[in-house]
Amino acid sequence: MTKLGLMAAGLLAIPAIVSAGDVQRVQSASDVAGTMDALEAAVTGAGATVFARVDHAGGAQKVGQELAPSELLIFGNPKLGTPAMQDDPLAGLYLPLKVLVYQDAEGQVWLNYEDPGKMLGRLDGISGEGEYIKKMTGALAKLTAKAAGE
Numbered sequence: 001m002t003k004l005g006l007m008a009a010g011l012l013a014i015p016a017i018v019s020a021g022d023v024q025r026v027q028s029a030s031d032v033a034g035t036m037d038a039l040e041a042a043v044t045g046a047g048a049t050v051f052a053r054v055d056h057a058g059g060a061q062k063v064g065q066e067l068a069p070s071e072l073l074i075f076g077n078p079k080l081g082t083p084a085m086q087d088d089p090l091a092g093l094y095l096p097l098k099v100l101v102y103q104d105a106e107g108q109v110w111l112n113y114e115d116p117g118k119m120l121g122r123l124d125g126i127s128g129e130g131e132y133i134k135k136m137t138g139a140l141a142k143l144t145a146k147a148a149g150e
Contacts, residue, residue, distance in 0.1 A: 001106050012138040014056050017050040022114050022115050022119060023112055023113070023114055023115070024112065024113055024114075024115055024140070024141075024144075025110050025111070026077070026110065026111040026145060026147075026148045027108065027109070027110060027111075027148060028101070028108075028109040028110065028111055028147065028148040028149060029149035030109065030147060030148075030149055031069070031103070031109060032057075032069035032070065032071055032102065032103050032109055033069070033071075033100050035101045035109055035111065035147050035148065035149075036053065036073060036147075037102045037148070038072045038147040039073055039099060039101065039111065039137065039143060039144065039146075039147035040053065040073060042142075042143045042146045042147055043073065043143055044109075045077045046139065046142075046143065047077065047147075048075050048076060048077045049075060049076060049077065049078075049096075050073065050074070050075045051074045051075060051076065051096055052073075052074040053072070053073055053074075054073075054074070055070075055071050055072075056070040056071065056072065056102075057069050057070050064131040065137055067101045068102060068104070068105070069100075069102065069103045069109075070098075070100065070101070070102035070103070071101050072100050072101075073098065073101070074096050074097070074098050075096055075097055075098075075099075076095055076096030076097055077139075080132045080135055080139075081095040081096060081132075081138055083132050084120055084126060084130075084132055084133075086122075087123075087125040087126045087130075088123040088125040088126050090123050090126055091120055091123060091126060094114070094119050094120055094137060097113065097116070097136065097140065098113065098114070099111055099112065099113045099140070099143070099144060099147075100112045100113070101147075111144040111147060111148055113140050113144065115137065116133050116136040116137050116140065117129065117133045117137060118147060120133060121133070
């Protein structure tokens with residue numbers, strides 16, 4: 001295979017990452033359930049705590065409505081979240097972290113999360129460039145890339 005062919009093949013293996021304002025989107029190679037299972041495993045494997053896994057489509061079905069597959073994972077690590085809440089207690093409105101996995105109208109599955117720097121950086125006493133912000137941002141990028149099948 002030529003160098004150009006190898007580069008093209010490598011680029012195809014990288015999930016599409018799209019920034020839509022404060023929300024980061026990562027394209028998944030799997031379905032919603034498989035992506036969420038992989039995300040949950042990556043989160044627990046990294047030593048974070050999973051607080052809840054919410055099945056939005058399942059909830060809609062219970063009330064006789066339809067919704068494309070959609071799940072939310074709520075998780076965190078007190079070593080990162082506590083300093084943010086010490087700097088501004090309102091950080092507790094945004095923490096623990098959340099990742100939404102859903103299937104769009106075309107059948108593509110996406111992982112979505114709010115950029116921690118933008119989300120928490122709006123609060124008094126929290127710098128969008130702080131060390132725990134950088135760690136949260138890096139962790140979310142790594143965890144979602146792993147769950148996406150990278």
